[in-house]
Amino acid sequence: MKTGGEPTLAVLGATGAVGSVLRGLLSERRDVWGEIRLLASPRSAGRKLPVRGEEVEVLALDEEALEGVDVALFHLPDDAAAQWAPVAAAKGAVVIDSSAVFRAEDDVPLVVPEINAHAARVRPRGIVASPDCTTLALIVAVGALHSAWGLESLVLSTYQAVSGSGREGVDTLRRQLAEVAGTDLGTKPGDVRRAVTGAGPYPAPIALNVVPFAGAGTTDGWTTDEMAVRAETRKILGMPQLPVSVTCVRVPVVTGHSVAVHARFENEVTVPQAHEILAAAPGVVLCDAPGEGEFPTPADAVGTDPTWAGRVRRALDDPQALEFFVCGDNLRKGAALNSVQIAELVASPG
Template identity: 55%
Template sequence: MSRKLNVAIVGATGVVGSIMRRLLAEERDKWGEIRLIASPRSAGKVLNVGDEAITVQAIGPDVFAGIDIAHFDLPDEVSAEWVPVAAAAGAVVIDKSAHFRMDPEVPLVCREANPEAARIRPKGIIANANCTTLALIPTLAALNEAFGLVSMSVASYQAASGSGKEGLEALYAQVDKTAGIERIGTDHGDVRAVLGAEYDTPFGAPLALNVVPKVGGWKDGGWTSEELKVRNESRKILGLPELKVASTCVRVPVAVGHSQAVHATFANEVSVEAAHRVLDAAEGVDLVDDPANGVYPMPIDSVGKHGTQVGRVRQSIDFPNSLEFFVVGDNLMKGAALNSIETAELVRQELEANA
């Protein structure tokens, strides 16, 4: 190709945007101009991409001119407005919001499962899956290819950063407030009394010294939007429209790293030994499974890691052709920034090969 592709980060000032700037700096030689875009209130800020200082531009109809690939990390309703504008300007848009994920004309891409889907984008848009789904997919894709996934039941334990910077700040504020409690005793109201106004948080309840069995908005039948995303997005990415999925999503007082306990049933016979061989060779998966020596996946060890971690792999006792396992992934890394960067690399290779 005669020139390097120009790339934009839309939502460059956020938590995920900061990670994307770092990831782009690590592969700076692959790209031409890097443009940082955010809301008008952030316009004029100077942010670094490696050693390069770049002034943030306000999102607007003309800001996408000359951009080849645009990474979007904005709220659903804002992406709904601006993603089509960027695509109409000629950019291939990789969008992290939920707005376009289930659109049949928008591919939902995870490199470890369906990289070929990135080539079929009639609207010029590629969707990035939910961070919970993306922590699961590399493991599920490998096991599905080997044994044929039929159904799964998932319980997620999701970090506060899944609610963005506001969620992190709320958790830290609550932890600070509860640090002075001498004892909880038998009166569980002590923590509630200490936290006071902290009920008004992104989680809908106090999170410090607590877990909240609600992530996302309420949907029909008592399900949450997050639980339905795990079901619908896994089906779409894996190409298994009939996959049976049960999901319960819980917010836990962890800063970064989504964890999931999975029961998976397969069409073919499966063993722990066979699963270990598959997972040890799987792209994007780190097998961390030596519980006798205290080695298993934990969110505290996942932060900043590119691979998702899987361990506690067990043969189900009462269910044939089934495994139990525990998966952990950095929700800001693979769950957002890295998957978008990996998808952009697929597009870059395609465009350069066809130039």
């Protein structure tokens, strides 16, 4: 980081869905940046996009465009991040990367500012990783309860929106919904499968359906998404042996990931205490009055920054365990916001 003057920020992947959200956040939040460069593939170069009330021209991503950059926000596919993140770091930029490439690396910190902001200060390779959007839907609430009570184990079931698969996921859901609209489907075996013309990025139809398989398969039956949530949760909390079991499910929701959480702690827990902890936790909104119809849903969380938490119950057969439900906008905190928060940490003095 240069001394004196406002740092230069580069946004790589500025024209994508997350890039659009990120540009909005840069206009909404406290402005700590000098120049902001928007970088993308050569086919997007020359476009002008709004940032901080100005139209900024998109530059083609190349080595020259990275010269003089202090902080680089990477929202690129894995292969592009693997190619360009080391280049940006070698030129002196601190890279904040949202791909899966560096999250598991021992010499790359995996950071959620509400939980382990200190980790962003030690970056041997000049790279800081941001977790997957599913992990970010749950980790702030879980981390707050862990700080108070000491976590012993987690059992998680996710309900992941199609925007987590990018534009292809959203387009697939919309196309399939149009194909089944106005038809009497769902009463006979296989009728939904026959009605849609293609599954897109999913192994089964997503319209009028849930798909209990997110990510790619592994040899032992778990999916890559499930193993990622497990590994990332352990790394962020600094608990490499924490028992974590995850089932990842894709649901016909455009934006907003949800997670049903069973968390066991070192000592007995109570719902009133859990409410106090969650209500006071940075980045969490407590929404828990089911009798009045108040509980978190993706429709509540979409377009907002916090994790929404509710349906808090003590486990029926274990006084040391809680059941609760969380939702978060997978394009905001789940991607753009967390990386912006990390960038602001890196840019801040001290």
